[in-house]
Amino acid sequence: RSSDLKNLQYVPTPLATSSAMRCLFLIVSAVASAGVHGGHPQEHTVVLHRDDLPPCTEIGRSPGAEAGTVCRRQRQHWNRQHSWLQELSKRTTLVSHSEHARLRRHHQPIRQGAQASLAPSGQQRVVVGSAGAEVVSDSQHEEVHTAHSGQGAALVRMRNLMDSQYVGPIGVGTVRRGWTNLEPQAHANVVFDTGSTNVWIASTLCKQKACLERTRYNPEQSVTYSPVRRDELDVEFGTGELRGRLAVDDFHVGPFTVKRQTFGMIQEEIGEVFDYLPFEGILGLGFPSMAVNGSTPLIDNVIQQKVLPKNEFSFFFTRLPETASAVFFGGVDSRFYDGQIRLFPVVEEYYWTVELVRLSLGGHVLNLDETGAPVKRVIFDTGTTYFTAPSFAIGSILDRLPSCLCSEVAALPVLTYTLRDGHGLTHDVDVPASMYMVGSGGHSICDPAFMEVDVPDDHGPAFLLGEVFMRHFFTVFQRGDGSGPAHVGLARARHDPEAMAALEMGDVRHGSVAGHEHFVH
Numbered sequence: 001r002s003s004d005l006k007n008l009q010y011v012p013t014p015l016a017t018s019s020a021m022r023c024l025f026l027i028v029s030a031v032a033s034a035g036v037h038g039g040h041p042q043e044h045t046v047v048l049h050r051d052d053l054p055p056c057t058e059i060g061r062s063p064g065a066e067a068g069t070v071c072r073r074q075r076q077h078w079n080r081q082h083s084w085l086q087e088l089s090k091r092t093t094l095v096s097h098s099e100h101a102r103l104r105r106h107h108q109p110i111r112q113g114a115q116a117s118l119a120p121s122g123q124q125r126v127v128v129g130s131a132g133a134e135v136v137s138d139s140q141h142e143e144v145h146t147a148h149s150g151q152g153a154a155l156v157r158m159r160n161l162m163d164s165q166y167v168g169p170i171g172v173g174t175v176r177r178g179w180t181n182l183e184p185q186a187h188a189n190v191v192f193d194t195g196s197t198n199v200w201i202a203s204t205l206c207k208q209k210a211c212l213e214r215t216r217y218n219p220e221q222s223v224t225y226s227p228v229r230r231d232e233l234d235v236e237f238g239t240g241e242l243r244g245r246l247a248v249d250d251f252h253v254g255p256f257t258v259k260r261q262t263f264g265m266i267q268e269e270i271g272e273v274f275d276y277l278p279f280e281g282i283l284g285l286g287f288p289s290m291a292v293n294g295s296t297p298l299i300d301n302v303i304q305q306k307v308l309p310k311n312e313f314s315f316f317f318t319r320l321p322e323t324a325s326a327v328f329f330g331g332v333d334s335r336f337y338d339g340q341i342r343l344f345p346v347v348e349e350y351y352w353t354v355e356l357v358r359l360s361l362g363g364h365v366l367n368l369d370e371t372g373a374p375v376k377r378v379i380f381d382t383g384t385t386y387f388t389a390p391s392f393a394i395g396s397i398l399d400r401l402p403s404c405l406c407s408e409v410a411a412l413p414v415l416t417y418t419l420r421d422g423h424g425l426t427h428d429v430d431v432p433a434s435m436y437m438v439g440s441g442g443h444s445i446c447d448p449a450f451m452e453v454d455v456p457d458d459h460g461p462a463f464l465l466g467e468v469f470m471r472h473f474f475t476v477f478q479r480g481d482g483s484g485p486a487h488v489g490l491a492r493a494r495h496d497p498e499a500m501a502a503l504e505m506g507d508v509r510h511g512s513v514a515g516h517e518h519f520v521h
């Protein structure tokens with residue numbers, strides 16, 4: 001964990017001669033470095049810049065050694081390891097050792113012909129990720145719209161949890177501090193999930209060990225809390241289950257507040273994912289048709305209460321563990337993406353589903369079901385980590401993408417998702433092997449970042465694109481006024497120093513910047 005880096009003890013061992021220290025330094029570099037790729041459970045590292053290293057006097061040196069000599073050795077060693085990681089990250093997507101092992105365990109029965117499907121039911125999904133792509137735009141029939149300028153727009157910075165999930169803080173409920181000051185009753189780190197609709201928050205109703213170790217919402221202390229008569233809620237996900245009671249309270253997201261939001265107070269968490277990922281809730285960003293018990297989704301309350309200048313939100317994911325990722329509400333900032341944002345209409349407002357014309361690997365078509373009919377749906381899901389494929393397609397994909405040496409990844413073919421826009425034109429999203437193959441840094445073998453997930457029959461079959469894909473694409477989710485068609489927008493994400501510095505300093509310009517950012521339908 002990146003927080004552990006602050007507590008590392010530097011021991012007086014000559015870096016140039018100690019193999020143990022070389023191994024330790026390599027592990028630290030792979031687990032907490034920066035020029036690496038990231039995703040749901042997978043590819044990140046926090047960059048240890050040269051200037052982040054402690055002074056030579058803190059490292060210690062052997063008797064008689066000059067400080068300058070030790071310092072030079074330490075800097076040279078860092079340069080060698082940093083260059084090695086940078087070079088490796090160009091060939092493949094780096095993930096943690098545990099995440100790589102989990103992915104390989106998932107692949108094993110599929111490669112052996114067994115069934116390993118994680119079959120969602122209702123709103124079930126998988127917390128699982130990896131890849132990127134490039135939008136090939138067509139200049140014909142383009143309708144350009146200027147993004148709304150940003151009064152009331154909001155930015156929530158997020159952090160990467162163990163290469164598995166991105167979380168960001170929100171406020172829940174209201175308490176009075178003095179005569180006039182009002183503050184949230186609880187601050188929760190939540191998953192902003194486009195693959196579900198309900199809102200869940202850890203509460204004092206939950207007495208499990210994992211709950212007791214995290215921030216919990218206490219309804220008895222919130223002056224804006226209201227109970228719900230039919231208050232039982234039970235929702236299954238691909239990796240677990242949540243049970244609890246419904247409640248109504250105010251939610252504070254960045255600078256805006258949503259009044260009287262219905263949500264689930266977590267009373268019981270079932271599944272190991274809740275034990276090893278320290279998040280305190282799920283903020284569903286899906287459509288009303290998916291909502292359990294007919295409750296109004298948060299985004300629909302945003303639309304009805306007119307709290308944002310534009311009813312859209314977008315994601316900027318990076319490889320870094322700390323707060324170097326973000327979700328934007330109500331506007332976009334052109335410093336975080338290149339070119340134009342290409343919009344694709346949502347074909348069914350349940351999941352954020354776009355029409356898939358073709359999925360191909362080196363010219364071989366992969367989106368065919370058992371009868372040879374094409375699968376025409378791809379879902380954009382920020383609660384899913386990897387690429388996913390239906391059970392009838394995953395075997396063919398893995399057959400064509402065997403495990404290989406990471407040094408040989410560049411020889412693999414390009415994976416192409418062909419999508420259809422609102423004018424009927426098609427656009428290719430090309431994913432090179434360096435994005436869809438993953439390795440763990442210290443391991444020489446790389447594997448395809450695909451998992452098997454079956455979408456419910458009423459809304460599938462479909463392929464999913466998760467967080468790792470979105471690390472390479474700035475992804476926009478547009479609702480409009482709630483009555484017209486929704487859209488998903490894609491533009492190549494920028495991870496250059498300007499974007500990272502702006503996010504670090506909170507210097508984010510929402511909406512149009514001198515009229516340069518626009519959407520293309």
